Amino acid sequence: MKTILVIGIGTGNPEHMTVQAINALNRADVLFIPTKGEAKAQLATIRRDIVSRYVTRPDGRLVEFAVPVRQTADRSYDQSVDQWHAAIATAYEQLLTAELGEGQTGAFLVWGDPMLYDSTIRIIERVRAMGSVDFDYSVIPGITSIQALAASHRIPLNLVGKPVEITTGRRLSESFPARSETAVVMLDGEQAFLQIDDPEARIYWGAYLGTPQEIVVSGRLAEVKEEIVKTRAEARARHGWIMDIYLLQKGADFEA
Ligand SMILES: C[S@@+](CC[C@H](N)C(=O)[O-])C[C@H]1O[C@@H](n2cnc3c(N)ncnc32)[C@H](O)[C@@H]1O
Incomplete structure (x- = not known):
């Protein structure tokens, strides 16, 4: 055998x-x-x-x-x-x-x-x-790339006692923010985060995680989304390929 x-x-x-x-x-x-x-x-x-x-x-x-x-x-x-x-x-x-x-x-x-x-x-x-x-x-x-993302941003994946959804760019609109307060998005060639319009949403984005080319950007989605689009396009043109992943989150560990 x-x-x-x-x-x-x-x-x-x-x-x-x-x-x-x-x-x-x-x-x-x-x-x-x-x-x-x-x-x-x-x-x-x-x-x-x-x-x-x-x-x-x-x-x-x-x-x-x-x-x-x-x-x-x-x-x-x-x-x-x-x-x-x-x-x-x-x-x-x-x-x-x-x-x-x-x-x-x-x-x-x-x-x-x-x-x-x-x-x-x-x-x-x-x-x-x-x-x-x-x-x-x-x-x-x-x-996994999820672990690499969380480690590079120095964040826990989940809010205290709350679930996490792992999804793809194609299906993000079904999950965040309506269904899950935390969503990890993989395999997103379309930058589906651009369709999310929630003033509370935060994003933790990373590309080429673990490699010497690693890039990370984080902040309020509304404030950093254009920077991510630009950074992503430049990096992709420079290297000829890109692999990126991000976590979207709203809410807090402890509700007031
Ligand atoms: C086919 S999946 C493979 C996932 C892999 N099995 C894992 O454990 O992470 C490829 C997707 O994983 C993510 N990914 C994998 N490696 C990555 C890296 N080094 N940096 C950023 N994202 C990565 C990206 O979302 C990419 O589109």
């Missing part, structure tokens, strides 16, 4: 790697590194840096693979994601068949933590259901 390790690697700072993650890297005969084209080349570089910094076994082998691109034309969002996952599952199946010998261990290095807006676990389950490769797998947790 083959073994797969799904390893959370944190969000850009090699020091996000836990001792458990480092030990897992060193159990792997083969380390799979996803590449996502020129624009996101830095993400593959960070994974390679992690491997060269922490892998001490001399025979660990790196295998790079191109992640299929999600097609969006003429299909719903759900169809688009489902077809994308199917294409990645086929790529994984080929990797596990071609690159991993019987009894060997392979590792996927997953950005942040594998449970948060990441489909590696779902796709591994899909490969298992396809039935052509016999393997078992374990998941090693990592530092």
Whole structure:
């Protein structure tokens, strides 16, 4: 039987790697590194840096693979994601068949933590259901971008005794401020915070968290939103890509 390790690697700072993650890297005969084209080349570089910094076994082998691109034309969002996952599952199946010998261990290095807006676990389950490769797998947790955001802003995530909603830019309007006093927003290419018109709202925004390019901005949403839009556009143009996340909050720890 083959073994797969799904390893959370944190969000850009090699020091996000836990001792458990480092030990897992060193159990792997083969380390799979996803590449996502020129624009996101830095993400593959960070994974390679992690491997060269922490892998001490001399025979660990790196295998790079191109992640299929999600097609969006003429299909719903759900169809688009489902077809994308199917294409990645086929790529994984080929990797596990071609690159991993019987009894060997392979590792996927997953950005942040594998449970948060990441489909590696779902796709591994899909490969298992396809039935052509016999393997078992374990998941090693990592530092998420939510933790990196809260740490950089030196804030607790939740107001005292209150819930937090984690959502995407596409769905923000459903949650904040009507449903939740605290919302973490990920995967927002449209800057959905611009649609929030609440004088009480505060924002804690961060881009490239954990990397040397990290930028953070915080304040009352109405006062800093234009600064965030400008900063984001400039940074994106400079680096060719951006990953950002933010927390919106209103209310207080203790109601008066
Ligand atoms: C596909 S999700 C992966 C999340 C990841 N599994 C995690 O644990 O954070 C990608 C989104 O995570 C957020 N993100 C990940 N890394 C980030 C970073 N270093 N700085 C800012 N946001 C980040 C952004 O919202 C980005 O659109």
